[in-house]
Amino acid sequence: MAEEKPSLPADYVVPKVWEYKEQGGQFGGTNRPYAGAWGEDKPLPKGEHKIQLYSMGTPNGVKVTILLEELVELFPDFEYDAWLIPINGVQFTSGFHAINPNSKIPAMVDHSTDKPVRVFESGSILMYLCDKFDKDGVFLPKEYPARAEVQNWLMWQMGSAPFIGGGFGHFYNYAPVKIQYAIDRYSMETKRLLDVLDKHLGDGNKKRLRRQEALCL
Ligand SMILES: N[C@@H](CCC(=O)N[C@@H](CS)C(=O)NCC(=O)O)C(=O)O
Incomplete structure (x- = not known):
């Protein structure tokens, strides 16, 4: 028997099968549960450069x-x-x-x-x-292990950003209802991720922050 937990809003019952209805909030009109070119049929502009x-x-x-x-x-x-x-x-x-x-x-x-x-x-x-x-590997070194460290931070940033922007920013700012649990969870994880960065930069790395690290951070 599943543990009874409070809902927000209080009368919300988690459906057995979730169904889409338009969401509120700033991005409510553009967030849909399916992919595809459902917007206007329009080509992109193209300029003269490669x-x-x-x-x-x-x-x-x-x-x-x-x-x-x-x-x-x-x-x-x-x-x-x-x-x-x-x-x-x-x-x-x-x-x-x-x-x-x-x-x-x-x-x-x-x-x-x-x-x-x-x-x-x-x-x-x-x-x-x-x-x-970047022929000389100024931003992304050509050889390991230097390349690995840049890739580490690039992948770290890619994996972390959805928590900070998509999670914290969404629930703190854009969501049509303020949900304490969501805000607490994403605030905590955002702070932890920023602390990872702070400790890395504070670890003597700030002074020698090179272009490569700037690429990721
Ligand atoms: N993982 C993707 C994330 C891209 C992303 O989330 N882009 C946002 C703007 S920062 C966007 O296009 N949002 C529009 C939408 O969600 O419909 C990347 O790094 O390129």
Whole structure:
């Protein structure tokens, strides 16, 4: 017999089979339990350069732009076009869905090859850009073990961000109801993750924080 636990709202009974109904809150209208190009049938714009970025200035988006700008600084021939994808529904258009079936920014297309290459997931984009353009391994070392440490922190960040942004930010700020348990749990985990970072940086690493670590953090 399952333990009786209180619900929030108090009259909420967990259904045997969960069914979708439109959620409230800032992202209620765009969150759905299925994937696909259910938005407008519209192609993405394309500029003159080989690299086309489709993104916006969120934490996941901006880390790709930071690397692109670093590459421009190191290699003046390196150029790219950046297109703003507002996440108010544009991420579900046919054009964006074709380059990221997960319908989240950032996403990128490399037109320098015979067949354009789509790249999605911010970490995957960072690794792709480094492998292709960071010839000297300034950001992502070519050899192990140095490469392993950068990958460790990159994967750590990728795995941690959903807790901080998707969990803490969502329940603390965007959710239509304030749920103490959710806020407590995500606040605790967010603080723990930031402490991991703080201890790493405080461990003598802050002074020698190199471009590689900046890539991940
Ligand atoms: N793991 C993905 C996460 C991307 C992500 O969550 N993007 C957010 C903005 S920061 C987004 O597109 N949200 C729109 C939505 O959820 O519909 C990555 O690192 O690229």
